[in-house]
Amino acid sequence: MRGEMMNRRPTTLFALLILLAIAFFMANIGAGEYELSLWEVVQTLFGLGSGEHSFIVNTLRLPRALIAFLVGAGLAVSGAILQGITSNPLASPGVIGLNAGASLAAVLVIVALPAVPLGFLPPAAFAGALLAAILTYWLGWKEGSSMYRIILVGVGVSAIAQAFITIIMMSGKIMLVTQALIWMTGSVYGRGWEHFYALLPWMILFLPLAFLLSRQLNLLQLGDDVSKGLGSKIEWVRGGLILVSVALAAASVATAGTVYFVGLMAPHIARRLFGPSHTTLLPASALTGGLLVLASDFVGRTIAAPVELPCGLITAMIGAPYFIYLLLTENKKSGKM
Template sequence: MITIPNSKFQISNLILSKEPVTRVLLLLLLLTLAVLGMSLSLGDYPVPPADLVRAVLGLPTLDPESHFVVVTLRLPRVLISWLVGVGLAIAGTILQGLTRNPLADPGIVGVNAGAALAAVTLIVLFPTIPTMYLPFAAFGGAFIVGCLIYLLAGTGEKSPLRLVLVGVALAAIMGALTTLMLTFGQITDVTRAMVWLAGSVAGKSWEQVWQLLPWIVVFVPFALLLTRELDTLQLGDLVAKGLGSRVTWQRSKLLLVSVALAGSSVAIAGTIGFVGLMAPHLARRLVGSIHKNLLPVAASTGGLLVAAADFLGRTLFSPTELPCGLMTAALGAPYFIYLLYQRRQR
């Protein structure tokens, strides 16, 4: 007699706890569709809404040029910007959970720098290698830096703080090596690498979409399956071990997922900074810190941020086009300073 009401009460609480998350995700979806629609429609060659819908659905358009502009030029770019934002946001959320530090970010702790060094090395030293191998090289660089961070940070209760400090030091080293690589490269290869380092999705094609999509499809669900382990690790190593969690193994899996998502995103779009910092914080304000709610909202927020940054960079100062990495840095750097000030006040 007592069990049934309690069960009903728990089920109703579960449903109520999910309703705000569902509403937030729906709102983010609507905003994302609006931004993507404007990005596909507006620009140097405006596309009417009717032609936009017909082109996306694969139907003949009233203006033959509209199909080419939407499907060939803009749609791959829009999809890549959204996918990159999703990957970087989830990578940043995982890193903040692992380090128990809200200032952690793939760019700040050196993961992006490792991916950038590997990608620039491939571009400068092996310019004839097809670009399809770029994500694997960037993943390798990010993975090596991630392993170094993990090994040098050690284990124990203080390891999350050491992980951030070691990551910052390795980011500086990777940045110096990247600059050295650019110094000795051929001017044409260096120019291509510099454009890539600026963080831009301009000129991307369906080839890059198919290169990035498998990484997102594989590792995003993997990350969603590890949300409980991430919540447990946030309690501290001693508490997590007391709850039966294999801390080292769980941390290794989560670090691998974060590195894979950050490395593949950086390989395709370059070093787009601060998305992994901003998206988790914005999501945390909306749905709290439970990762089964936080991770999908952060992913949606990150995709929206990068898509909006690319749209604004392309249209605000037309015909001059600003890289979306510059737009995210313009927002993220002040936000990072604000977070530092907020933590100092606490």
């Protein structure tokens, strides 16, 4: 009997997460200066609403809600992969310089190359994040990849990227710099279908790829020697997983800016609910991350209405204390406190 309950638990939790995500999805579409009831939202989504409602829902709010969920899912899976390959619970897309590299490339496009079409922003951010990851991985290599060295080097790479971002901002035109600053706060404000269609191919390709590689990620948890003994080519596997993590983080950052701490918090929440196996953890992290950004966007839009707070600010307000808590917990576990 107890075994049956344990087997049903993941299914029940997945169902609850999906229901919560749907609830916040519908709440996001209904909330705003012109409020819509749940029934009006449902009617409009099924093509039965008025023309005014159709414009509000389908043009203004639906793409924003979809982007919020996809951005959260991408950042969360990226963070779960990094925590898995580094065996470090404090790892996230910002740790090995991914966010900073993607932000540098995106700010360069926004401020220095304003004529470049919007569709080039995700590939540019991917290139920046990939370059940061390669640099971090290469500098952290010493007769093999030490994850602790990679994390330390990643902090340095992030600092260098932030310095270049500051230089670009100081030398750019004020209107473009303002646009870049708004983007860097981490927000889905003003995001439309053009942003959604630029993000969608990256998520369609790399989220399923991450789920397919989950078994390899489980093998890495056994240690390098055991993984090699089981026939796993650990450096190739690690490199492939980092590439997937880079792509998900870069596409998310290019679309919504730096939404802080989602890549750290969502995998931890999912791990507490579903356990450490990555075959379950990665899909659970995707759902949790999407829910976190949807909920943060909803809170940001309603808590100080009509003023909108960026969802990145809300996640930072929650994530910073959570990060400190994790840091103190890990220090106690390692006997440093």
